[in-house]
Amino acid sequence: MVTILFINFLGLLSPGPDFMYVSRKSLNEGKYHGMAAAFGIGLGIFFWSGASILTLSLLNSTNNLVQYIIMCLGGAYLSYSGLTIIKHTAKNTAIEHGISDFNQSNDNILRQVFKGLLINLSNAKVIVFFASVLSGFIADIFSWTDMLLISLLLGLETFVYFSIIAFFFSRNSVRNFYVKNKTCVDYISGLIFLYFGCGLIYTGISTLVTLS
Template sequence: MQQFLIIALAHFLALLSPGPDFFLVARTSINGGWRLASGACLGIALANGAFIAMAFTGLSVLREGSLLFTTLQLAGAGYLLYIGVLFLRHAGQSSLGAIAGNQALQGWWRSLGMGLVSGILNPKNALFYASLASMVASASTGWKAAYALWMFSIVLLWDLLVAVAIGNQRVLRRFARSLPWLERASGVMLVVLAAALLLHLARG
């Protein structure tokens, strides 16, 4: 139980640091509300679940320095640049209104896809779960399954909480004038993260 608490705390503290997934959930929630952003939340959780499964079953293909991991980092940098520029281009165009019918359903699936891609192309996820896997290497299959289920659930619940908090219509209307600047700041942060990742790869 002590090991579970240590791992659970380490995992939660890692979630508190804003990254590409956080900015995607925030932007989607600002643009379409928390229900639309819930698709991105599920996509991110599924991507984390895939990394957890790979790390806990002993797959080493995503360890730092491997060809696949370097390719993942390059693709991740490209995706960060893409969504960063997207945020900058569309800053201030959030409707703050509800989306209805088929448009809402299509938007939800698109949001899920973007969340899945964001989570998969975030190399921090692969490294983090690989490091956690070393801590549970001697645990039984049952405990590993419990860790995996806990982590998946916490990622999903945390992102949903972020989406609900940011996507609250009353809050959005109150800070409507600041939203374009917040979106631009998110876009700049994503572009900076992409540049830092590319610089890291170039130096390596």
């Protein structure tokens, strides 16, 4: 179990849509909204890891078309999120120096949790990652209790990691840097979302065409 958690931690260290979302949310709206997004992402990891354990034998033995359809849908959502960020940034090119405008989101905490969950669920590559990681340990998972415990620990580890990210990116020094470079940072964030989304769509469609 320690090995599984360590491998998941290494995966968390690679910046992706989850990292970009939490860091940007914390920069714009403060640590509490960032931590709410982190909790939603942790719930997503709990779901994906549990789904991976339950369907691992099927994923290892067959080419599951549903997996790649989900990948395309997830890629579409990530692409939409990226385009939304870029569009929003283009409409707000005036940068106001200072941090007084932060924490003015109209979204409540539960909505932030839901958005974080949706961002994570849209990245269908997570289930491929967990299927690969857990495939070597599936023989040691004997009961529903083991499955639940592993999924909970993976979700908790993810929440703690991104909460630390939210805390760091909500610091005034980081915020001040962001305010001075807001347009550039937001465009990069949007492009990264778009890149990951298009990559998922391409992988999903190309695999479906190959299997058909």
